[in-house]
Amino acid sequence: MMQTTTTREEQIKAYAKELGFDLVGIAEAIPSIFQQQYRDWLEKGYAGQMEYLARNLERRLNPQELLPNARSLIVVAMNYYADTEEGPGTPPVRPNHAIFARYARGDDYHDVITKRLYQLLEYIKKRIDPNAAGRVYVDAGPLLEREVAQRAGLGWFGKNTMLINSRRGSYFFLGALVTDLDLEPDRPAQGHCGRCKRCIEACPTGALIAPYQLDARRCISYLTIELKEAIPVELRPALSANGNRIFGCDICQEVCPFNQKFSVPTTEPAFQPREITRNSRLVNLLQLSEPEFREKFRKSPVKRAKRRGLLRNVATALAYSDDPEAEAALQNAAEHDPDPLVREHAAWALDTLRKRKTTSSSP
Structure with missing residues (x-):
């Protein structure tokens, strides 16, 4: 044998x-x-x-x-x-709820x-x-x-x-x-997208400036996670206009045919979504204190943005919300949040929200 x-x-x-x-x-x-x-x-x-x-x-x-x-x-x-x-694929739009990138849930x-x-x-x-x-x-x-x-x-x-x-x-x-082990390497992977350009066409900020080229400065993932300062005003509407993506973005993956056809659920318990990343109203997230943020996002990728970054993003997304509690939540944050970055974005969102209401109510 x-x-x-x-x-x-x-x-x-x-x-x-x-x-x-x-x-x-x-x-x-x-x-x-x-x-x-x-x-x-x-x-x-x-x-x-x-x-x-x-x-x-x-x-x-x-x-x-x-x-x-x-x-x-x-x-x-x-x-x-x-x-x-x-x-x-692309999540259904829930105007008053947050969407976290799938990797961070x-x-x-x-x-x-x-x-x-x-x-x-x-x-x-x-x-x-x-x-x-x-x-x-x-x-x-x-x-x-x-x-x-x-x-x-x-x-x-x-x-x-x-x-x-x-x-x-x-x-x-x-x-x-x-x-330092000398191991036999595998063959490099081969494949291509063909004529498909769904990701480039779907990117709401034009971050995919050409096939295989990303300008991170325009990417929602960069803006909501890596950027530590104020989000450029001209890019702020993209956060809420595309489903309230307040931490990261998956649009270029969600429209990809390979994901739509071949994605299978993970069997890893650690990557199952938490309740707060799966089902959170924006107005509730805007009220998180520092201790609450640390407790809710302990051992989570979301902690990278810190409280100030996450609430900056949440306030920005609320500018286009139809939640009846949005205006009061934004006013409270604009006046009382301890972080000036959050206050500035809340004030901008409050002004934007009120202008939208005025425009929509005009004859």
Whole structure:
């Protein structure tokens, strides 16, 4: 009877699947082939205030700089699409309720994936090579995750700049374990969007300035999460006109045919939506105190925006609400909120709301 031999790569991938990763692949630790494109993107200012994207540039563009003798990257993906009433497409408009980006409705993916990648590293040391070294990256270090994921066979680049898996869509998180093990790399993923331009046409702020090019300064996700200052006045209506997206945005993913056809609900309990991210009225969120915010969004990606950022977004969205309590809530925030950023956006929203009411009541 012949015995089958399991390779190191197969052992690693099998254990990664046991840890709950939906996709796993291996890429060689080599310099990025998109170095010039990335530098050009930064030089054009498309990163906005995300200055961290320009720090440690040489390390970011070359995984070999991240770990002594780095040879391979074990790249993983976890599905975060939760089975909700809206399905994988565009959510129904609920004028008085908040919409959180799908990735932010459950627990913080950084914590979930980081812990499991360290478990994978421990497995490698125990079962593969006791002298193996590794370093974990989960969207919090100088690594171009989407590029290495493409080279590891997990997906290809869509016109919305997302990584798309032909059988899974794009609703998944990425993480990587940089290691000094010399592993056999997988074939890079191949695929394309064809003539489809749904994402570009659907983006309400024109952030997708061309296929495969994003001006983050106009992206609702950037405006509601990464931007720490006032939202440009000309872009504020986009938050409420497209379903009150007060933390992140999924429009370019929701219209994607690959997501509409292939998305399946995640089996990961940590990524199931919390009640507050699934069913919250805007006026109630605007009343959150600092202690309440910390308690409600403990271990949540939403904490990145902090209270001031989230309530800034909520106030902005209320400018176009038909909630009978919106005007009183905005006036209270404009006069009494402890944060000047929230007060300014609440005052703007209150003025906008009153002007809309006046216009609609005019003969």
